[in-house]
Amino acid sequence: MVNIFKKSIKISEEKHYLKVISQGERTEFSLVLQNAEKIHKAIQLSNRKRILLDYRDTIFKMPHNEAFNLLKVFELKLTEFREVKMAVIINPRTEEIGGFWASICRKRGFDYQIFRDEDEAQDWLLTENQAG
Structure with a gap:
């Protein structure tokens, strides 16, 4: 049987942007890292400097220290994330970890914001003001 939670x-x-749609449960750091690497590769191959991440159907069940570990990978290896503006649509079940992730990203200089509504996310993403 195929595990749909690891889609x-x-x-x-x-x-005007790259659109990323994610579904399922994310409990393993390796899978989250693998997906981040796929997005990073798409950034490198595209001329788009904005990314809309639709994570409304994704549930993250990971400890906060894993968020720090992923941020370190962004800073050291997946450096193109610094060059793009990212709007993330989340669902209410992941708002706590999403808010934590957005906060640490912004503190480290990434242009990253979370939203619940796709229209709001697109409006923010497409504004020229890069200050999040």
Whole structure:
């Protein structure tokens, strides 16, 4: 039986941004890192400097220290994330970890914001003001 909770991500190139759609449960750091590497590769191959991440159907069940570990990987290895503006649509069940992640990202200089509404996320993403 296929485990639908470990579905990968789908990345598409839209007119003004890359769109990432994710579904399922994320409990393993290695899977989260693998998906981040896929997004990073798409950034490198695209000329888009904005990313809309749709995580409304994704549940993260990971400790906060794993968020710090992922941020360190962004800073040391996946450096293209510093060059893009990222809007993330989350569901209410992941708001706590999403808010924590957004906070540590912004403190380290990443242009990253979380939203519950896709229209709000797109509006923020497409504004020229890079100050999040």
